[in-house]
Amino acid sequence: xxxxSVFDLIPIFxxxxxxxxxxxxxxxxxxxxxxxLFSIALFFKTPVLKSIVHAYVAFFRNxxxxxxxxFVFYGLPKVSVQFNSYTCSIIVLSLIGGAYMSKAIYxxxxxxxxxxxxxxxxxxxxxxxxxxxxxVPQALSISIAAITNNSIFLTKEVSAMKIILxxxxxxxxFAIIGLRTDLTIPVAVLTVASYLLILLPMxxxxxxxxxxxxxAEFGG
Amino acid sequence: MHLTIRxxxxxxxxxxxxxxxxxDIKQGEVTVIMGRSGCGKSTLLRCMNxxxxxxxxxxxxxxxxxxxxxxxxxxWVDIRKRIGMVSQSYDLFPHMNVLKNMILGPMKVEKRxxxxxxxxxxxxxxxxxxxxxxxxxxxxxxxGQKQRVAICRALCMHPEIILFDExxxxxxxxxxxxxxxxxxxxxxxxxxxxxxxxxMEFAEKVADQIVFMDNGKIVEISTPRQFFYxxxxxxxxxxxxxxxxxAILK
Ligand SMILES: Nc1ncnc2c1ncn2[C@@H]1O[C@H](COP(=O)(O)OP(=O)(O)OP(=O)(O)O)[C@@H](O)[C@H]1O
Ligand SMILES: [Mg+2]
Numbered sequence: 001x002x003x004x005s006v007f008d009l010i011p012i013f014x015x016x017x018x019x020x021x022x023x024x025x026x027x028x029x030x031x032x033x034x035x036x037l038f039s040i041a042l043f044f045k046t047p048v049l050k051s052i053v054h055a056y057v058a059f060f061r062n063x064x065x066x067x068x069x070x071f072v073f074y075g076l077p078k079v080s081v082q083f084n085s086y087t088c089s090i091i092v093l094s095l096i097g098g099a100y101m102s103k104a105i106y107x108x109x110x111x112x113x114x115x116x117x118x119x120x121x122x123x124x125x126x127x128x129x130x131x132x133x134x135x136v137p138q139a140l141s142i143s144i145a146a147i148t149n150n151s152i153f154l155t156k157e158v159s160a161m162k163i164i165l166x167x168x169x170x171x172x173x174f175a176i177i178g179l180r181t182d183l184t185i186p187v188a189v190l191t192v193a194s195y196l197l198i199l200l201p202m203x204x205x206x207x208x209x210x211x212x213x214x215x216a217e218f219g220g
Numbered sequence: 221m222h223l224t225i226r227x228x229x230x231x232x233x234x235x236x237x238x239x240x241x242x243x244d245i246k247q248g249e250v251t252v253i254m255g256r257s258g259c260g261k262s263t264l265l266r267c268m269n270x271x272x273x274x275x276x277x278x279x280x281x282x283x284x285x286x287x288x289x290x291x292x293x294x295x296w297v298d299i300r301k302r303i304g305m306v307s308q309s310y311d312l313f314p315h316m317n318v319l320k321n322m323i324l325g326p327m328k329v330e331k332r333x334x335x336x337x338x339x340x341x342x343x344x345x346x347x348x349x350x351x352x353x354x355x356x357x358x359x360x361x362x363x364g365q366k367q368r369v370a371i372c373r374a375l376c377m378h379p380e381i382i383l384f385d386e387x388x389x390x391x392x393x394x395x396x397x398x399x400x401x402x403x404x405x406x407x408x409x410x411x412x413x414x415x416x417x418x419x420m421e422f423a424e425k426v427a428d429q430i431v432f433m434d435n436g437k438i439v440e441i442s443t444p445r446q447f448f449y450x451x452x453x454x455x456x457x458x459x460x461x462x463x464x465x466x467a468i469l470k
Contacts, residue, residue: 119311121293122269123377124300124329133324138315 006186009176016172017194023089023168024155024198030094031154032147035101039139040131042102043109053102060099065160068092073164089161093154100150108143109135141213148206152199169194222247222412223268223381228277230263237263239436241277245381250413252423252444255433256459261416264433265383268414269303270296281381301329304374304382308389310366312358312373318345319354322373330377337376344372348402364395368402381412388419424448432456 038056041049060068069092073085083091112135120130140147162171173191177184223245230238237260245251253261266272268279270291279287286299312321322344323337345351348368358366367387374382384403388396400422406413407426417423423430423444430447432440434455440447451457457464 113309113311115307115309116311116313118271119305119307120313122271122300122305123325123374124297125325126297126328127293129324129328133328134313134315138313141315 006183009183009186009190012172012176013169013190013194016167016169017198019086019166020155020158020168020194021198023086023093023158023161023166024151026090027093027097027158028151028154030090031097031101031150034094034098035103035105035147036136038098038102039106039109040135042106043135044127056095057099057102060096061103065092065096065157066163068096069161069164085161085164085166088164089158089166092161093157096157097150097154100153101147104143104146104150105139107146108139108141111142112138144206144210144213148203148210151206152203155199155202156195222249222282223414224278224280225268226278226280228264228267228279229275230260230267230272231275237436238267238274241438243431243438243441245412245414246428247380247412248410249428250407250415250426251429251431252427253414253416253431253433254418254423254459259433260436261433262385265305265385265414265416268381268383269300269305297329301377302380304377304379306367306370306374306382306384306387308386310358310363310370310390312366312370314358317355317357318350318361318369321358321369322376325373325377340376341372344375345369347405348372362395363391364398367391367395367399371399371402375406379411381414382406384413384415384417386416386418388417420448432459434459 038053042053069088072083072092073088076082117130117134120134125133158166158168159170161168162174165171169191173187176187223243225241225243228238228241229236241264243251253264255261263272267274267287270286270293274287277287278285281299281302286296288295312318313324316324319338319341322341323334326332326337326340327334342351342354345354348371350365350368350372353361353365353369358369361369371382371387387403388399391399396419400419403413403415403422404426415423415427425444427444430440430442430444431438432442432447432451432453432455439453440451440456442452446452447456448460451460451462454464
């Protein structure tokens with residue numbers, strides 16, 4: 001590595017941060033979608049689907065993401081299914097996040113009073129309308145804090161994808177230190193700085209969203 | 221006859237909750253159902269709009285059998301449009317303001333236009349003295365106000381029958397009055413009201429017939445005057461804390 005000064009490291013970290021942000025936001029989006037659909041399936045106790053969702057959640061919450069990524073990236077090509085490290089990262093993180101989001105949103109749904117849903121039934125409201133107008137808005141506003149935590153967790157979990165050569169922040173940091181041990185301290189500082197630059201604004205945006213949802217949904 | 225119940229039976233597992241219920245409810249009348257806690261009053265109401273599946277017997281709305289075997293929620297939607305329900309716990313949707321609570325059913329179930337639904341809601345709120353609460357959220361309302369909104373929400377659907385299940389049970393006395401006044405005001409509008417309540421004074425003044433239940437059975441159906449002043453059964457006399465004379469015991 002022909003890096004002469006600490007300043008030459010900055011563009012490397014900027015690019016790596018961009019990779020982390022891109023993989024994280026995409027995975028959060030898919031994880032949220034999976035979580036929403038699966039928690040609704042759990043709520044309606046759809047027989048077969050329910051067992052599948054439980055097994056899925058149990059599997060992804062109780063195995064290390066490192067191993068999951070390793071398997072998808074190096075294992076699946078053995079049966080001729082091959083993804084590049086970007087696609088592979090998004091798949092693995094979306095599935096892990098989906099498991100966590102399912103749990104979070106489902107506990108939000110369970111917190112909705114059953115009396116309320118019963119009176120909706122007595123009004124003749126269809127299941128679809130109950131989901132759209134009553135269940136989803138309330139479940140999200142109840143579980144928004146957990147959704148925030150999961151999103152921050154997923155963003156940090158992008159670093160586990162270094163094992164499948166995703167050029168994200170920690171991967172780059174290790175690569176540089178491997179070649180230039182004298183840069184250990186500036187690299188460590190830049191790594192921490194990169195995460196703070198990503199996660200602090202993200203936390204801020206989520207807390208804004210949280211306040212907004214709570215305000216809109218429950219009248220301040 | 222508006223609502224007719226014939227030989228209705230309902231059990232939860234081995235617990236027989238409704239045992240051979242027969243009841244005729246006339247259009248435009250107020251039927252008050254009374255009885256001890258656990259005697260099956262709520263379950264009876266819940267059978268009328270299909271929230272509980274009955275085990276045997278029939279319920280007719282006018283002459284239409286509404287309790288066909290194996291009928292699903294879709295079948296009940298049409299009936300639920302015609303039979304409103306208000307419960308003890310108000311059950312307003314906490315994430316919606318008063319107006320949205322009221323127009324959800326008309327718009328989504330009856331497919332009426334928003335404009336029409338809003339006009340209706342505004343008119344109803346005015347009638348119960350809550351015009352200034354139209355944009356308030358449920359948690360900003362008192363219990364009595366919540367219950368009046370819940371009644372308006374049921375009225376928005378233009379039901380023919382409204383089931384009231386102990387709607388004043390959770391309210392303190394001052395608020396009981398304001399809610400009962402609203403129910404009384406519905407009496408003269410051709411609405412058929414079926415009211416489960418422990419409010420004796422209200423029952424006496426407003427009811428056309430009193431249905432007294434005990435242990436899953438209807439033991440007495442009578443006029444308020446007869447029920448409160450000369451009840452025919454031991455169970456009713458006990459319930460009303462009246463002396464039980466030997467003549468009846470025989
Ligand atoms: N979903 C249910 N599963 C099992 N048992 C039930 C269920 N709902 C009601 N019961 C039982 O049925 C009986 C009648 O209950 P119900 O709620 O109809 O009584 P109630 O007359 O409305 O009483 P209260 O005045 O306390 O409201 C009770 O013994 C109750 O435990
Ligand atoms: Mg009851």
